Amino acid sequence: MKRLIALIATLTLVAGLFAGCAKKEAQQPTDQTQIKIGLATDEGGKGDKSFNDAAIAGLEKIKAEYGIEPQIIESKSADDYEPNLTTLAADNDLVFGVGFKMADAIKAVAQNNPDKKFAIIDSVVDLPNVASYVFKEEEGSFLMGVIAGKMTKTNIIGFLGGIKFELIEKFEAGFRAGVKAVNPNAKVLVQYANSFSDVALGYEIAKKMYNDGADVIYHAAGGVGIGLFNAAKEMKKWAIGVDSDQAVLIPDKADVILASMIKRVDTATYTASKAAIEGTFASGTVVLGLKEDGVGISPTINPAVPQEVIDLANKYKQAIIDGKFTVPTKPAEVDTFQAPQI
Amino acid sequence: MINNKTKNVAFNALVKKAIDVLMFPLIAILLGLFVAVFFVMWAKNLGFIDGTATLFSAIWEGTFGKRANFIETLVAMTPLIFTGLAHSVAFRTGLFNIGVEGQFIMGMLAAALIGLIPGIPAPIHVTLVLLGGLIFGAVWAAIPGYLKAKVGTNEVVNTIMMNFIAMNVSNYFVKGPIHREGSASSKMILESAQLYRFLSPSERVNVGLFIGIALIFVIYWLLWKTTIGYELRAVGLNMHAAEYGGINSKKNIILAMVISGAIAGLGGAAHVAGTIHKAHQLVGFTNYGFDGIAVALLAKSHPIGVLFSSLLFGGLNSSARILQKFRIPKQIVYIIQGIIIIFVAADYIYKWLKEKKKKEAIKNA
Known part of the structure; x- marks a missing residue:
């Protein structure tokens, strides 16, 4: 037991030595616009190289254009959707729920926060403060x-x-x-x-x-x-x-x-954020098909075709x-x- | 004077025992947090002091600091009380019921099915939902328990398999008969089947929490104040000695599994009836059953300990989202939990080695 305590004490001391070395965090770019954006992913999370990453890509574009750093929370399970959205809604003006499975959670949280704006991808939630984006896959x-x-x-x-x-x-x-x-x-x-x-x-x-x-x-x-x-x-x-x-x-x-x-999920998150920034955010359902360029053939087509x-x-x-x-x-x-x- | 002295000695012994029991879990928690600080420093490029401050303020905010987060801590804690207790009962009887996960899922399924029956008045409906979960969970655990007792098959392997069966049975119903169009879940259970949310209908904490806390004391009473509990624990300590003492160990193995499964099933039913009001189509396991292993280990399989360890794990799970808000990767929380488990396991190894040394000393003497 004594040895263990000694070990902890040593570790603390060593850690203390390192304390001075680490750099201070780089200054965050100050927000020019007053609006804040949050996004909750589904269980796939960041780095799925597909759906969630596409949604985040739209917000990265917003970040580049308006300097708004989005708050992103990944969901561990379906039980997490509602608290994640609630947490985001407390701090942000516009909150995205990525995935049709979040429909119930978006509905509940949007009803509890009528002064905040919400957007859902892949499902329709019929509330005055929710914009729904669905695709014609x-x-x-x-x-x-x-x-x-x-x-x-x-x-x-x-x-x-x-x-x-x-x-x-x-x-x-x-x-x-x-x-x-x-x-x-x-x-x-x-x-x-x-x-x-x-x-x-x-x-x-x-x-x-x-x-x-x-x-x-x-x-x-x-x-x-x-x-x-x-x-x-x-x-x-x-x-x-x-x-x-x-x-x-x-x-x-x-x-x-x-x-x-x-499937242009990035277009959906980008358009909704832009609308919110410019004050033109509207609730309702946006259907993105071939006509709207929401789905389509990739620019890269194999030369064998x-x-x-x-x-x-x-x-x-x-x-x-x-x-x-x-x-x-x-x-x-x-x-x-x-x-x-x- | 003498009386006072004996009192003092007794008190000192009690303190010593308390320290002995609490030492390892506390060190485990502190070390877990300590190591996590380094990951925060690394992830956020902060110094030690700032890193510690960031981590602790995030965890504080995520657990107790804000009303909404405190509520979510209690919500996250509720199912862990049940699964932690379920594991504790099995551990005390010398069993490892990994099937708590599957029994929890069966409880959820029972609640989602019974919760849809119309025309039952609220108090009866809620009771039926909870009872249904309890029975589904108990039956699900009784099967591997029976196999273990009668045929001697390993309960670990069987319960793991039962987990997968439970997941697929649940998905069969959630995708089929009780599927809600356009969703990945079952139909919402009726209002009469829902557990009361005592703060407000939109705040998810519900009476399930109190049921769990009450159950802690029931299980404590069962294990230490009744003959049934005495027999269960005797089988757990030494099956052959218990058998020699006239205890039917086979009966007790089945009984322990049934009690463990019933608690887990009740937890699943309370989770559906109180927190989520529907059953999800399961892509993977809910993990409440598996997290319960850690909760029970940290609590040293003691029901009262489960109260605190489930609060700790629930709080950590709940603060995972606040960490992300601070742009700290949520994985840090899992690192903390992982380190706690490693150290708690180390405690068992330490004891085992000590025991072995003692035995060898006796042999050599």
């Missing part, structure tokens, strides 16, 4: 389906979903509809990993699909998709990315990524923007879906 996924349907040689295509939420089913439905539109003979293998983070599982599922004859796999599974890219690289097959331009984010796998379905496939995808894009047909949002609707000939 099925439209972007449809275009990926067009590319996959044209690029497949084996006529077997894979879809790797994260967790079977209605939100992720929109990706599946759009993708399968896109495949059906250009290649009705192709079969789409669908599997959900029941995770958004298990890389090893993504690798396993992707390898199984490739072994079953698939040569193109599209994922909507966050971190699980990294496993897909690993498997694609190893087996020299194609993969399609999601949310961000993944060929740019993961450069060593760029040669197996045909393209990515971009022939120009005519890209042109075809762009034709479908135009048709969707013009309202010539609606892309199904539920997997069950795909069976009855009839794509117009283009």
Whole structure:
């Protein structure tokens, strides 16, 4: 026991020596504008290279333009959403909830803080101080389906979903509809990993699909998709990315990524923050589809994709923007879906 | 004079015992905080004094400093009281019930299911919800308990597997029959099934906290003032000696598992009925069951200790969000918790080595 106490005392002394050495914290840039912004991530947290990072990227842009340092709190579990948002609302004027799972929490906290502004991504909360941003993931996924349907040689295509939420089913439905539109003979293998983070599982599922004859796999599974890219690289097959331009984010796998379905979550957080700063923040629902440039094909497209496939995808894009047909949002609707000939 | 002296000796012995019991947990907590200061210095580029000040002010603000945070500390503490107690009962009987997590989930599921039945008056409905959680948890723990007692299978392995089954059973219901359209959770339980939030409806602290605290004393009474508790503890200390003394150790193993599971299930039900009012679709474990292991270890499996260690862990969990507000990575909180656990475990190793030395000394003598 004595030795332990001596050890603690020594450590304290040593620590005291270091005390003087550390630098003082760099001066924070002083806020020119009076508004403060907070953001709560879902369980994925910072560094997921997809959804949450995209949301934060929009705020980084605001920081660069207006010098507003956002307060970011990561959620450990779904039970954390409400207290995290409450904490943020106490200090900030505008609070973001990233992810449809936060809808209940945003609703509760927004009702308790009627003088604060809130914004939610991927869900609709109908309150006078909440702006809701939802995306038409099925439209972007449809275009990926067009590319996959044209690029497949084996006529077997894979879809790797994260967790079977209605939100992720929109990706599946759009993708399968896109495949059906250009290649009705192709079969789409669908599997959900029941995770958004298990890389090893993504690798396993992707390898199984490739072994079953698939040569193109599209994922909507966050971190699980990294496993897909690993498997694609190893087996020299194609993969399609999601949310961000993944060929740019993961450069060593760029040669197996045909393209990515971009979802501009950063545009949503940027626009809402800008509106709040300029005093034009409005509640209500903003739907971001192909027309609004909220979803789309990534700027990086693999050189292996022939120009005519890209042109075809762009034709479908135009048709969707013009309202010539609606892309199904539920997997069950795909069976009855009839794509117009283009 | 003599009387006074014996009193003094008794008092000194008590103080010595208290120090003996509390020494390691306290050192563990202090060292945990001490090491965390270095990470704060590193993360924030601060000196030792400033780092300490930042960390402690953040933890203070996050636990007791502000009304809203204090409420969240109590909210975070509530499920840990139940899971900490559940582990304590199992530890006292020489069992390691890792399945507390799964039993907690089954309790949540029971509450989410029973909470949807319409037309039951409030007091009865709440009671049914809690009772349902208790039964679901007890049954879930009874299975591995029975297997352990009758077939001798390891309860650790079985309860871990039961955790996964519980998670998937819960997800089956939350995704299927009781799914709420457009959400990742079940339908909201009815108002008549909700535990009373005694501050205000928007502040999540609820009667579940008092149920937990009351349960602490019930378990204390059970373990130390009843024959059942005596038998449980005897089996925990030495199964064969207990058997020799006429105690049915198999019966007590099952009983300990059932009690442990019932507490965990009750905690899960109280969590749904009081704090979240719905069951989430589980992406991973809730971790309340696993955090309960640390709570029980730090409390040395003593019910009264659980009160304080759950407050500590609840407070640390709650201050994780305030640390992030100060732009300190939340992982610092997990570092503190991890170091506390390591030191508490070190205490057990220290004792074990001492015991071994003693035995060897006897052998050599």
